[in-house]
Amino acid sequence: MPNPWMPQALKADLGDHAPCDPNFPAKAIAHITADRKATAEAPLDLVPFANLESFFAGSGRERAPHILWDPFTGVFAQFFPAPSRSKALFDADGGTRTNRAGAVVIQIESLFFPHCRVNGVVFARLVDTPCMGWSELHTWISSWGVPDVWPMGRPKSLSHNTCPADKWRAEGGWYAHAHVPENDHVDPGSWPAFVSRPTGPSAVHQFEPFPGASFFQVGRKSPVIEAMHGRLVTEDCDRYTSSARPDVWGAGDVRSYTAWQQKLGFEGSAADGVPGRFSWDRLEVPNV
Numbered sequence: 001m002p003n004p005w006m007p008q009a010l011k012a013d014l015g016d017h018a019p020c021d022p023n024f025p026a027k028a029i030a031h032i033t034a035d036r037k038a039t040a041e042a043p044l045d046l047v048p049f050a051n052l053e054s055f056f057a058g059s060g061r062e063r064a065p066h067i068l069w070d071p072f073t074g075v076f077a078q079f080f081p082a083p084s085r086s087k088a089l090f091d092a093d094g095g096t097r098t099n100r101a102g103a104v105v106i107q108i109e110s111l112f113f114p115h116c117r118v119n120g121v122v123f124a125r126l127v128d129t130p131c132m133g134w135s136e137l138h139t140w141i142s143s144w145g146v147p148d149v150w151p152m153g154r155p156k157s158l159s160h161n162t163c164p165a166d167k168w169r170a171e172g173g174w175y176a177h178a179h180v181p182e183n184d185h186v187d188p189g190s191w192p193a194f195v196s197r198p199t200g201p202s203a204v205h206q207f208e209p210f211p212g213a214s215f216f217q218v219g220r221k222s223p224v225i226e227a228m229h230g231r232l233v234t235e236d237c238d239r240y241t242s243s244a245r246p247d248v249w250g251a252g253d254v255r256s257y258t259a260w261q262q263k264l265g266f267e268g269s270a271a272d273g274v275p276g277r278f279s280w281d282r283l284e285v286p287n288v
Helices: 049-057 134-142 165-170 223-234 251-263 277-283
Strands: 027-032 067-070 075-078 105-110 116-118 121-123 173-176
Touching: 049 067, 049 075, 105 134, 223 251, 223 277, 251 277
Parallel strands: 027 105, 027 173, 067 105
Antiparallel strands: 067 075, 116 121
């Protein structure tokens, strides 16, 4: 059975699980948070990921999706397991039960609004962002049997285009929020293309698996630590005071890894400089 929880996501389980309807085919629903109204003439800064995570875990829990995705950093938070319904779609009484109309109905809110500004750069469409983490997200959703098709067409503009009821009942795949019956939204406006997934010998892991937190002890010498060192430097998280002994775990590694955790949005004790599985997977340390 596929993993109900996306391995790369921060688990923020809201409880209140409820089954989906297996009489309908598996679906994924693409949203954007659209939490600010900006224009090309008046762009606005992107809302911090932590703000939206707190919203869906708190006062916005009745509108929470399965996945909150930051396409600028590749960070995810997950609020419901895949087989449960989530609550990001309007669902009229006695209607289609939109949040449940599929063997799974996995809903993704991408942290994005048109003309958002990140590090001084303005992004008009979701597909203009780095779309970091999309490959992992797509792979996990595909593992739940959601086919790589857009029955209503891949979204290309912010426009409303409701799916006919018979098509919605009969066809699985990816739907824009703008396509869902009973809903009047126009998002997401665009969405990244599907990622091809190699099979066979060419599909071997190219990244170093997480060795466990206990691996990172003062004085530990390993080519894994040297490869990690290189990635931290590449990610502009270089807080080393010396280039000597890059394969030995020490204080410079702790400082640099803390910078990496902070770049991913971790704060306080969660950015302690000790690698965890989530942050390690996001670093993509080359296999040695």
